[in-house]
Amino acid sequence: MGSRGDMSATRAAGPPLEAADRGAAAVRAWVALYTRRLPGELAASRQELIEADLWDEARAAESLGQTAGLGPQRWGRLIRGMPADLAWRLEQRGRATGAPWRTTMRISKGQFVAIGGVTILYGVYVAGLLVSPDFRTLERPPGVVVGLGLSIVGLLWAIPSPRAGFVIGLVGTGLVMAGMPWFFLGFLPVPIVLGYRLARDRQIARGTAPGA
Amino acid sequence: MRRKVGSLVPLEVAILDALVELRRHGTAEAHGFLIASELRALGDDRRLTAYGTLYKALDRLADSGAVDRRWEDPEVAAQEGRPRRRYHRITLTGETARAVAGPIGRPREAARWGAAVT
Numbered sequence: 001m002g003s004r005g006d007m008s009a010t011r012a013a014g015p016p017l018e019a020a021d022r023g024a025a026a027v028r029a030w031v032a033l034y035t036r037r038l039p040g041e042l043a044a045s046r047q048e049l050i051e052a053d054l055w056d057e058a059r060a061a062e063s064l065g066q067t068a069g070l071g072p073q074r075w076g077r078l079i080r081g082m083p084a085d086l087a088w089r090l091e092q093r094g095r096a097t098g099a100p101w102r103t104t105m106r107i108s109k110g111q112f113v114a115i116g117g118v119t120i121l122y123g124v125y126v127a128g129l130l131v132s133p134d135f136r137t138l139e140r141p142p143g144v145v146v147g148l149g150l151s152i153v154g155l156l157w158a159i160p161s162p163r164a165g166f167v168i169g170l171v172g173t174g175l176v177m178a179g180m181p182w183f184f185l186g187f188l189p190v191p192i193v194l195g196y197r198l199a200r201d202r203q204i205a206r207g208t209a210p211g212a
Numbered sequence: 213m214r215r216k217v218g219s220l221v222p223l224e225v226a227i228l229d230a231l232v233e234l235r236r237h238g239t240a241e242a243h244g245f246l247i248a249s250e251l252r253a254l255g256d257d258r259r260l261t262a263y264g265t266l267y268k269a270l271d272r273l274a275d276s277g278a279v280d281r282r283w284e285d286p287e288v289a290a291q292e293g294r295p296r297r298r299y300h301r302i303t304l305t306g307e308t309a310r311a312v313a314g315p316i317g318r319p320r321e322a323a324r325w326g327a328a329v330t
Contacts, residue, residue, distance in 0.1 A: 027263065046267075048295060048296060048298075049244065049267060049298055050263055050267075051295040052243065052244070052245070052294070052295040052296060052297045052298070053243075053244045053245045053248075053263060054295075055294050055295050056243065056244075056245035056246070056294075056297070057245050057260075059294075060245065060249065073259075073260060076259060076260075076262070077259075077260055077261070077262045077263050078262070078263060079262075080259075080262035080264075080265065081262030081263045081264025081265045081266070082264060083264070084262065084264035084265045084267075084268040085263070085264035085268075087268065088264065088267075088268045088271070
């Protein structure tokens with residue numbers, strides 16, 4: 001059952017199995033995203049590390065005759081590792097900028113609740129679109145769905161980059177508000193939380209944040 | 213939840229176990245995927261450790277001195293037609309830390325090993 005010894009090194013290098021593999025492409029895209037704006041050498045090192053892992057993973061799958069499961073395996077490893085990747089990025093950004101990384105990665109309870117709440121609302125909405133014929137007949141401009149998605153992206157993006165997250169979240173909330181004003185109430189936490197986050201970040205940058 | 217300085221989480225203990233086991237079988241240094249494979253072989257989980265989780269844990273072990281790591285000679289990798297690997301080796305500090313940590317499997321309990329690294 002084990003894989004002791006360097007089985008991948010003993011195998012001759014074959015043609016790249018994963019060139020068109022969407023799992024590998026997703027992993028590379030994700031690594032490129034979370035290493036963005038990190039010091040060049042650090043980002044390159046991380047990308048090289050993951051590239052080597054992908055290569056060894058592919059060779060191991062080939063040697064075991066398990067290439068069919070390689071794609072799902074990669075997606076699983078990618079998704080399960082995302083929180084650690086984000087934490088790593090925040091830590092490295094903190095080191096690079098000289099700011100204490102725990103300050104930059106602090107997530108308030110309000111943010112957590114807002115992210116969870118919006119995600120649930122979005123999930124209910126999408127599920128409703130999928131299963132309910134009545135719900136489908138509701139009048140809704142297409143921008144609403146995009147706005148809902150942008151609101152969530154903005155909230156998540158605000159954790160590593162408050163300014164970009166704030167802008168994305170505002171655009172998303174604006175789209176929702178324009179399309180379905182009654183639905184906007186559920187999204188009030190988005191601008192509130194993102195605005196707070198942005199202001200807090202500026203205070204930290206100026207050294208005027210209470211307790212910073 | 214904040215981590216205590218000088219503590220090992222179960223994954224880090226498992227990584228040290230994997231490195232010891234690999235060394236016992238003649239592989240003194242191991243690259244990331246090999247460690248992930250060994251973790252799967254030694255543990256109950258049939259899945260490979262996630263990319264982010266694995267390399268973040270390895271970073272932490274290296275920062276604390278429990279693991280030494282080095283990049284492979286690029287020429288060797290080029291000759292074999294593959295990306296360059298980073299190899300990891302357990303240190304004496306790591307072995308001491310592993311011994312202090314005791315058996316893994318205690319949920320949510322990080323074994324203290326501050327004395328071993330200071």
